[in-house]
Amino acid sequence: xxxxxxxxxxxxxxxxxxxxxxxxxxxxxxxxxxxxxxxxxxxxxxxxxxxxxxxxxxxxxxxxxxxxxxxxxxxxxxxxxxxxxxxxxxxxxxxxxxxxxxxxxxxxxxxxxxxxxxxxxxxxxxxxxxxxxxxxxxxxxxxxxxxxxxxxxxxxxxxxxxxxxxxxxxxxxxxxxxxxxxxxxxxxxxxxxxxxxxxxxxxxxxxxxxxxxxxxxxxxxxxxxxxxxxxxxxxxxxxxxxxxxxxxxxxxxxxxxxxxxxxxxxxxxxxxxxxxxxxxxxxxxxxxxxxxxxxxxxxxxxxxxxxxxxxxxxxxxxxxxxxxxxxxxxx
Numbered sequence: 001x002x003x004x005x006x007x008x009x010x011x012x013x014x015x016x017x018x019x020x021x022x023x024x025x026x027x028x029x030x031x032x033x034x035x036x037x038x039x040x041x042x043x044x045x046x047x048x049x050x051x052x053x054x055x056x057x058x059x060x061x062x063x064x065x066x067x068x069x070x071x072x073x074x075x076x077x078x079x080x081x082x083x084x085x086x087x088x089x090x091x092x093x094x095x096x097x098x099x100x101x102x103x104x105x106x107x108x109x110x111x112x113x114x115x116x117x118x119x120x121x122x123x124x125x126x127x128x129x130x131x132x133x134x135x136x137x138x139x140x141x142x143x144x145x146x147x148x149x150x151x152x153x154x155x156x157x158x159x160x161x162x163x164x165x166x167x168x169x170x171x172x173x174x175x176x177x178x179x180x181x182x183x184x185x186x187x188x189x190x191x192x193x194x195x196x197x198x199x200x201x202x203x204x205x206x207x208x209x210x211x212x213x214x215x216x217x218x219x220x221x222x223x224x225x226x227x228x229x230x231x232x233x234x235x236x237x238x239x240x241x242x243x244x245x246x247x248x249x250x251x252x253x254x255x256x257x258x259x260x261x262x263x264x265x266x267x268x269x270x271x272x273x274x275x276x277x278x279x280x281x282x283x284x285x286x287x288x289x290x291x292x293x294x295x296x297x298x299x300x301x302x303x304x305x306x307x308x309x310x311x312x313x314x315x316x317x318x319x320x321x322x323x324x325x326x327x328x329x330x331x
Contacts, residue, residue: 032049038056089155132161133154143190180206181214230244243273243282246280250276260306
């Protein structure tokens with residue numbers, strides 16, 4: 001009973017004391033030199049008193065990097081001890097271990113062959129998908145596409161490859177088409193010419209694979225419109241916001257009035273940009289617009305001739321003309 005009463009009294013005193021002062025956490029210190037700043041020996045994992053050399057604590061964890069880089073290090077040295085992040089799209093998760101080439105005498109047998117060799121334990125399907133993923137990532141980096149589009153294109157390629165619906169087609173062509181579909185689905189469409197410019201596949205083959213993948217996966221993509229390319233084309237041409245808004249208005253009004261039947265949205269956008277720029281102070285030539293939009297000069301001229309007769313109806317009401325409508329080039 002005496003011990004229990006003493007415990008209750010001690011707990012009550014502790015409860016009253018915490019309301020006035022904060023309890024300090026226990027601190028490791030030397031019993032003979034409590035004010036001394038302890039030294040940490042990361043190699044041995046000890047905490048040592050600098051006054052008397054007493055080992056106060058052991059098993060200290062070093063949270064620093066386990067390697068250092070120097071300016072004279074060779075480029076092929078990799079101080080990292082871990083591999084790449086796990087890829088859930090691969091069957092083995094890409095958790096493989098590679099043994100580096102030995103340089104000492106202990107790594108070579110009497111016949112001059114390496115004693116330790118890597119086993120080719122990666123399956124053929126994983127190897128094909130890994131090469132396709134690298135190709136998609138390379139193409140996306142060339143046209144500055146974000147990571148979420150790369151991941152979507154990788155998933156599309158995996159679905160197509162596992163279904164074996166495009167057997168006989170080149171994997172690079174399938175990867176290019178998957179990237180084009182991923183751009184459409186994420187609302188940042190790219191033309192076949194733009195994808196063709198960063199890949200080794202022709203525009204015709206990318207278009208064929210594009211249609212086959214849509215049919216095989218039973219998916220759909222939104223139809224591209226002039227507004228999907230207008231802001232990007234005008235930005236690359238260095239046109240101001242007023243000209244961009246005018247070109248967008250002209251393209252939408254021309255489509256609404258059915259002035260360009262059968263023309264692609266890219267051709268309509270290029271013709272609208274040419275008309276809006278010619279009416280403003282920031283004039284651009286057909287060659288400059290065609291280079292950015294990926295459209296031939298002849299295509300821009302033909303589309304422009306179709307909308308020129310009704311140019312007065314196509315401009316927005318608040319547009320400030322630098323060149324009047326009646327003075328626009330007739331071509």
